[in-house]
Amino acid sequence: MNLALFDFDGTITSNNTWTPFLKYAVRPSRMLVGRLLLLPVIIGHRLGVIPAGRGRQIANWVAFSGERTTAIRQLGSEYARDVLPRTERESALDRIEWHRSQGDEVVVVSASLDVYLGPWCDARGLPYICTTLEERAGRLTGWCVNGDCSGPEKARRIRQRFDLSRYTLLYAYGDTPDDREMLELAHRKYYRGKEVSSCTPDYFGTKGCTRR
Secondary structure, three states, X not given: XXXXXXXXXOOOEOOOOXXXXXXXXXXXXXXXXXXXXHHHHHHHHHOOOOOHHHHHHHHHHHHHOOOEHHHXXXXXXXXXXXXXXXXXXXXXXXXXXXXXXXXXXXXXXXXXXXXXXXXXXXXXXXXXEEEEEEEEOOEEEEEEEOOOOOOHHHHHHHHHHOOHHHOXXXXXXXXXXHHHHHHHHOOEEEEOOEEEEEOOOOOOOOOOOEEO
């Protein structure tokens, strides 16, 4: 059996889904305050001081700490049903169906939040690994269980969940440097829709990818 690992944002979808979800789910009053609180984080990220994953964790805390879990999950389900289908890449969905027709196991691995990625994947019968918002006593803490699911954390969770030696071939599909470690696990790697052969130091740089 083969295993196919798919990133979500920018790979299965045509754009980022996390930022629009914050705008969709966060109360306007909290969003206004959040913009002020997050300004230093945004500047730090643009200057390369704060990694994207860390910035997302801080933003999740500002957006969701203290909110009722049931309310955010309901919004996540609505977002998955009403908004995400408009962002789907037909080519990616076709590729997923191709893998399924071959009898391959397909898994979505993403930094996207469980409250909306979960319903989207469940509706399509796809297992997933993602960033999970922490809950205590029916409310969200704003923090994420085991942090942001990006970069090395993607690879760690994949290895934790799967015995990779069981699979004949591993496929991986990604579109940003946050997918590098996941792509490194695969025998066949696809970056922004093109198959590549190696993850060299300039793999994500201006020289582009080393293609097959």
